[in-house]
Every structure is written in C-alpha cells, then in structure tokens.
Amino acid sequence: MACVTKCSESQIYIGTKAGGHLRHSLQSAKHTIKIVSPYINQKFLEELLIQATNGLNVILITSEDLYRQYLSQPYNRDIFTILIEQQRHIDQEAQQMAKDGILYHTKIVKFLAVLMLTSLLCYPVIPKPLGLLPFFILALLLVIFFKKIKHYKQMPIYSYTYKSPIKIKIIRDEQTYCKLMHSKIYVIDDIIAYIGSVNFTYRAFEQNYETIVKIIDNSAITDISSEVDRLYNETQFKYIDISVIGRSLYPEPAY
Structure with missing residues (x-):
C-alpha cells in the first residue's frame, strides 16, 4: 500500500552535486536521522x-544488494565490521565447572x-608375569583422565550475539509483499525530509546527475517519517538478520 501525502513547501535540486544540500542537512x-x-x-x-555514537537515533533501511556484495566479495569486510559488532557472553556456571x-x-x-x-621402580622385585600389570592399568587410567581434562578444557562457555550501533534493516529482494526496495528517503530531526533518486553514496551525492526534493512541509514530513518507521517495523517483509552476517564475519570460539 502506498503512502499518500500532500506537500505545499518544497525545494527541488537537479543535476550533479544535487545531494550536497542533503549531506549538509545530515551532518547538521x-x-x-532516518x-x-x-x-x-x-x-x-x-x-x-560517529553520529550514532554521539547520541543520535539513526535508522538505516537498505536492500539485499549490501549482503550480495559481501557474498561475492568476502574479502571486502570493512563495511560489515563497521556495521556489525560482536558481543561475547560468558556462562559463569559452565566456566566454574570447567575450572573445577x-x-x-x-x-x-x-x-x-x-x-x-x-x-x-618396584618392577625388578615383582614377579615378572605381574610386573608390568600395575603399570599398564595406571597408564590406562591416565589416558582416561587426560581425556576428562580435555573434555573440561573444551567445554563451551562462550555464546555470541550481534548488534549494530544503528538501527538497521536489510530487506530481501523478490518478496511477495515487495519486489524490490528502491526508495531513497531521508528524514532529519523530523523537520526536514528529502526524497528523490539520490542513494547514500558518494557518487550519487557528488558525481551522478540526480534529482532530489527537499520537503519542509510539516504535515508531509510527519507522513514520510511515519512511513519510514512503518517500513522499519513492517513484519511482512523478510529481512537478513545481522547475526547471519556476523557469524560469517567473526570467529566464535566456544571455549
């Protein structure tokens, strides 16, 4: 279902560097930021x-293309190590059990x-048929208890979760509800909104011939902001859980 709104106040930017005004608004x-x-x-x-670290509430909704880039170029991991943080949790009870x-x-x-x-040392004085029997029994027991020690050393005590400093949703393509997530929407402080053809990339902001509309109509901004919130919270969409990427990005030693 489409979001329908009316706008009486707007500014239109067309051409290269059309995203310059948008970038200034984002930085300010x-x-x-949505x-x-x-x-x-x-x-x-x-x-x-950095803005999120400084206390801004940031929502980012992007497409599956980001994940496809990672699958096709797994060596280019920088963007994901920035975006996804690993958190390690220790099972204190299991850790103590392993130590004990x-x-x-x-x-x-x-x-x-x-x-x-x-x-x-006693072997020379023990009758020969029985001389090595205690040794072999003790050796067998040693093997058993060494395996016990190895078991405790390899006891799982760590579990992992993943989070992002920003609220991010990666929407899968080819869904029943939505064929492709193709919109470009920016809402800043719920007082300015931009819509148009400009992606959140340097080429779109500085090099490409783009069109972007700056909206300053309060009613329209409210509608657009609500639509972004709805998109972020939409349960009918299929998303790529960042944990899926995180598990392929970071090692997860269990002990």
Whole structure:
C-alpha cells in the first residue's frame, strides 16, 4: 500500500552535486536521522556511526544488494565490521565447572603419575608375569583422565550475539509483499525530509546527475517519517538478520 501525502513547501535540486544540500542537512542533524537507500557508501556509513555514537537515533533501511556484495566479495569486510559488532557472553556456571573439573582431574593425573613411577621402580622385585600389570592399568587410567581434562578444557562457555550501533534493516529482494526496495528517503530531526533518486553514496551525492526534493512541509514530513518507521517495523517483509552476517564475519570460539 502506498503512502499518500500532500506537500505545499518544497525545494527541488537537479543535476550533479544535487545531494550536497542533503549531506549538509545530515551532518547538521541534532536528534534523529532516518535513511532509506538501496545502496550505501562506507565513508558515509562511518560518518553515520560517529553520529550514532554521539547520541543520535539513526535508522538505516537498505536492500539485499549490501549482503550480495559481501557474498561475492568476502574479502571486502570493512563495511560489515563497521556495521556489525560482536558481543561475547560468558556462562559463569559452565566456566566454574570447567575450572573445577580441570583442577580435580589434574590432581588425579599427578597422583597416577607418581604411582606409575613407583610401579616402575618396584618392577625388578615383582614377579615378572605381574610386573608390568600395575603399570599398564595406571597408564590406562591416565589416558582416561587426560581425556576428562580435555573434555573440561573444551567445554563451551562462550555464546555470541550481534548488534549494530544503528538501527538497521536489510530487506530481501523478490518478496511477495515487495519486489524490490528502491526508495531513497531521508528524514532529519523530523523537520526536514528529502526524497528523490539520490542513494547514500558518494557518487550519487557528488558525481551522478540526480534529482532530489527537499520537503519542509510539516504535515508531509510527519507522513514520510511515519512511513519510514512503518517500513522499519513492517513484519511482512523478510529481512537478513545481522547475526547471519556476523557469524560469517567473526570467529566464535566456544571455549
């Protein structure tokens, strides 16, 4: 369903560098930035993350193209390491259990090692058919307890989650509800909105021949901002969970 709004106050920019006014508005944002763009640029994203770190509420909605770039060029991971942070969680109970298990079985191994040494020293005075039997029994027990120690050392104690400093949604293409996410929408502080052909990329802002409309009509801005919020919270869309990318981006040692 389309968002329908009316606008009585707007400014239209056409040509190269049409995004210059938009970029200035983005850099001057005080409270919130909402962006819908199929394509994003790493440098612009870094600036956006700095603003989020400084307390701005940032929403970014982009297309599956971002994920496809990662799949086709996995060596180009910078944009995702900027966008996705790994958080490691420690299972304190499992960690303590592992420590206790290692300590306990290490003591047993040391004790068995002393017994083995004793059995070797006593070997000359023990009747030959039975002389090596204690040694082999102790060796078998050592193997068993070494495996126990290895088990505790490899006990999973870490789990991982992923988050982004900004609110991001990566919308999948070819959906029943939406064939392709192709809009370019920018809302700054809920007092200015831009719509047009300009992607959130350097080429679109500075080099391409683009068209962008700056809207300063309060009623229209409210409608556009609400539409971006609805798009972000829309449950009918299929999204790419950032955890899927995060798990392929970062190692996840369990212990």
